[in-house]
Amino acid sequence: xxxxxxxxxxxxxxxxxxxxxxxxxxxxxxxxxxxxxxxxxxxxxxxxxxxxxxxxxxxxxxxxxxxxxxxxxxxxxxxxxxxxxxxxxxxxxxxxxxxxxxxxxxxxxxxxxxxxxx
Amino acid sequence: xxxxxxxxxxxxxxxxxxxxxxxxxxxxxxxxxxxxxxxxxxxxxxxxxxxxxxxxxxxxxxxxxxxxxxxxxxxxxxxxxxxxxxxxxxxxxxxxxxxxxxxxxxxxx
Numbered sequence: 001x002x003x004x005x006x007x008x009x010x011x012x013x014x015x016x017x018x019x020x021x022x023x024x025x026x027x028x029x030x031x032x033x034x035x036x037x038x039x040x041x042x043x044x045x046x047x048x049x050x051x052x053x054x055x056x057x058x059x060x061x062x063x064x065x066x067x068x069x070x071x072x073x074x075x076x077x078x079x080x081x082x083x084x085x086x087x088x089x090x091x092x093x094x095x096x097x098x099x100x101x102x103x104x105x106x107x108x109x110x111x112x113x114x115x116x117x118x
Numbered sequence: 119x120x121x122x123x124x125x126x127x128x129x130x131x132x133x134x135x136x137x138x139x140x141x142x143x144x145x146x147x148x149x150x151x152x153x154x155x156x157x158x159x160x161x162x163x164x165x166x167x168x169x170x171x172x173x174x175x176x177x178x179x180x181x182x183x184x185x186x187x188x189x190x191x192x193x194x195x196x197x198x199x200x201x202x203x204x205x206x207x208x209x210x211x212x213x214x215x216x217x218x219x220x221x222x223x224x225x226x227x
Contacts, residue, residue, distance in 0.1 A: 061215060
């Protein structure tokens with residue numbers, strides 16, 4: 001069974017950088033599939049942030065205006081998210097997610113709440 | 119891209135059927151069959167229940183069914199059960215981007 005687990009600071013200061021890591025178990029990130037980050041502000045809808053393929057190719061939501069970077073650590077079977085210049089609007093539960101390659105998201109982490117505040 | 123439009127809430131009694139609509143445009147929902155649906159119980163992560171408009175992943179009850187007509191996709195829950203009370207999101211993959219719907223809260227009366 002594929003499992004994903006997010007980790008990282010729960011509090012980030014405004015204008016700082018949000019950094020999260022997703023540990024994957026039960027599947028090798030080298031084997032294929034696509035690895036995404038999705039976020040959900042409190043009481044609001046889901047928003048896709050971006051994805052990275054097993055070959056390292058990335059795609060991002062244009063609404064984030066190039067603030068996001070997703071990277072892959074094949075040796076640790078992990079992938080990561082960095083989001084620069086954060087504001088209170090970036091406060092959300094962040095999920096790491098797998099796509100098997102057929103345009104849907106099949107395995108989700110439990111999510112981690114990141115609050116942007118001083 | 120803008121979020122896909124869903125009704126904020128729908129409700130039904132146990133055993134009834136409810137349908138959730140998801141309206142997009144010719145650039146997303148209307149383009150192809152890359153529409154999926156996710157169920158999110160309170161306090162939990164989302165779970166895929168429909169992909170490619172009509173397909174159900176293994177383990178998802180056949181009470182859940184999907185369809186599409188023009189720019190609108192729909193999710194129908196037949197034989198509503200108490201455990202179906204959750205938020206539901208549609209999603210379209212288009213132009214190398216996932217776009218989610220605004221979300222619908224399903225209440226079992």
